[in-house]
Amino acid sequence: MIKKTLYFGNPAYLKTSNEQLIIELHDSGERRTIPIEDIGLLILDHRQITITQVLLARLLANNTAVITCDEAHHPAGMWFSLDGNTLQSQRFQAQVEATVPLKKQLWQQTVVSKIQNQAALLKQERQESKLLYTYAGEVKSGDSENHEAKAAAYYWKRIFPDFLMFKRDRFGDPPNNLLNYGYAILRAIVARSLTGSGLLPTLGIHHRNQYNSYCLADDIMEPYRPFVDKLVCQIIKGNGKFLEMTPSMKHLLLSIPSMDVTIEGKNSPLMNAVQRTTASLSKCYEGKARKIIYPELI
Structure with a gap:
């Protein structure tokens, strides 16, 4: 199964519970959930995005690549797992x-x-x-x-x-x-x-x-x-x-x-x-x- 790519370009609060990514959008008040195991790439492209440490750790444990963008909306940095394989x-x-x-x-x-x-x-x-x-x-x-x-x-x-x-x-x-x-x-x-x-x-x-x-x-x-x-x-x-x-x-x-x-x-x-x-x-x-x-x- 191909993993999902998630892009966030608006203010949002990202957290986790029960192995789910919980998305709370500031502008609309919308709340959504996505299984963390389904995510391969997550892109953060807004200054008013908040992500919890617990969620970040869960994403990395799932070998999800997390990209953060700069003020010009270009990818500027990346987190990835250091423990992605048992061997x-x-x-x-x-x-x-x-x-x-x-x-x-x-x-x-x-x-x-x-x-x-x-x-x-x-x-x-x-x-x-x-x-x-x-x-x-x-x-x-x-x-x-x-x-x-x-x-x-x-x-x-x-x-x-x-x-x-x-x-x-x-x-x-x-x-x-x-x-x-x-x-x-x-x-x-x-x-x-x-x-x-x-x-x-x-x-x-x-x-x-x-x-x-x-x-x-x-x-x-x-x-x-x-x-x-x-x-x-x-x-x-x-x-x-x-x-x-x-x-x-x-x-x-x-x-x-x-x-x-x-x-x-x-x-x-x-x-x-x-x-x-x-x-x-x-x-x-x-x-x-x-x-x-x-x-x-x-």
């Missing part, structure tokens, strides 16, 4: 002891999958994609020739319409805002799933940054980024240059956990696909598998 200590150990050659092979697989999905999206958008497929076939262990960056330079020049004069920059002009929002949701999904698979999101296979708590999440989300890009392409087609975040745009981006992806030849909600990806990664660390299972953009 966590064993899997942490396998992750810590992973050899350099293994991590280089895993990163090679990740980059190949990302570039292939970028190429597939370019093709869907009727842009030339042959060079990216060539790059994907040339990626070496550890991506020693940095084909990821070469592919990104080609991809970002072509994926959006020319009239946007787009440059990928986290703090740049729209649709960077839409990409940032979608990637933040994706990052939360991946971090949550890594924890559920008994892995430590901090310890990456490629990304290394002492100030980044989610290096492994940033690694594993790479092949999933084009699925977010695909949604942003849809938004651009419907809005042209008018790309400041609206409720309808946000609603579409909040559908990321449930959007259909193809993984091992079968359709699956993205959140479930991520779970299969992180489970396969755990098996790679433990020596039970040699390949990470990633989705294909078709």
Whole structure:
């Protein structure tokens, strides 16, 4: 069963009783309940939201990712469980002891999958994609020739319409805002799933940054980024240059956990696909598998 994504953009009081999330909306006085076990992602996007410590602890015990947004309504921080799997200590150990050659092979697989999905999206958008497929076939262990960056330079020049004069920059002009929002949701999904698979999101296979708590999440989300890009392409087609975040745009981006992806030849909600990806990664660390299972953009 796919877990629910809950978004709160109005004043609310959130508490818990009997393993239920109890929602009290200030404006309407409405009161609702949702089983905590059904929630995978909870987004808090208003300054007048109050959440109890007991509820927060229950959500984290359920391996729910909780995102808080800043005054610009962009995701600014995240809580996730540190005890999401009964075999966590064993899997942490396998992750810590992973050899350099293994991590280089895993990163090679990740980059190949990302570039292939970028190429597939370019093709869907009727842009030339042959060079990216060539790059994907040339990626070496550890991506020693940095084909990821070469592919990104080609991809970002072509994926959006020319009239946007787009440059990928986290703090740049729209649709960077839409990409940032979608990637933040994706990052939360991946971090949550890594924890559920008994892995430590901090310890990456490629990304290394002492100030980044989610290096492994940033690694594993790479092949999933084009699925977010695909949604942003849809938004651009419907809005042209008018790309400041609206409720309808946000609603579409909040559908990321449930959007259909193809993984091992079968359709699956993205959140479930991520779970299969992180489970396969755990098996790679433990020596039970040699390949990470990633989705294909078709």
